[in-house]
Amino acid sequence: MASAPAENSFHAADFEFAQDLLAGEDRAWRRFDAEFVPAIAQRLRGMGASDADADEVQGLVIERLWTRQKLASYTGNGPLMGFVRTTASNAWLEYLRKHRREVHASTLAGEDDEGDAMDRLAGEKNDAPQESPLAELLREALKFALDRADAEALLIMRLSLLQDIKQRDLCDLWGGVHEGTISAKKKQVMTQIRDDTLAFVAEREPTLQITWQELLEACGEGAEAILGPAG
């Protein structure tokens, strides 16, 4: 069985730091400005934001963390940096969709003055405002990828990793194949899941430039930022 990923451990120092931020301690906010704000900017630019967009969204991220008390939902279940970077990714996606809605609305209003463009837009599922658009996007992308994954390879992965079935037992079940064959199937299905997930995201949100590592961070140590604390 693989060891549990780091996001499950309690990050006491980060949790205390977040509490200091929420308490408005100057020293904590100076550290936040020095360490976290550049990381937010770097993440936003890495995901395709222009300097001007990055500045605007950076303000939204800090407003969300502080004024809207998003930071209060951080439980220490993962590094604070992952939480903050994922909050930034979510805010960037929300910003992109808001911008697209505004462009679409102005286009529709220009094409057809008789109808109410905003009413029509309200019925469009994909562009409807969401509290956590990144979570929904990643969920849809992963479900798409899992649907396309090779069934046998996926079963091997689930039995091996999630159910702790030994590799040699899997070899026996699969007609006495070599362990290398089982390992290759696991590798193959993970590669396929990664490629299909990223392809789905790229097609759905062409302007959102997200890497596999950033996606994993959002699903793992940053999940609290887009889903709230685990129940």
Next chain:
Amino acid sequence: MNDDQDLLILTRFLNRFDPDVEGRAAEPPPADVAARLDRFAAGEADAAERGSVAGLLKEHPEWVRYLAGAIRKRA
């Protein structure tokens, strides 16, 4: 980071939406399905049956846990 950890992260993420992804449902499979899974667990499934069972479990990941239990009993 490795493939195992990647899948674990993704599964836990999806599990926040749908608890059945990891096959944690308590509901056992129907008798005919359980019989097929038992044959699979005994190593009696040929290539075609393996493919068929894998396809079935892809649609019903909640039954993977039953299969794993059957494999452990025979191991």
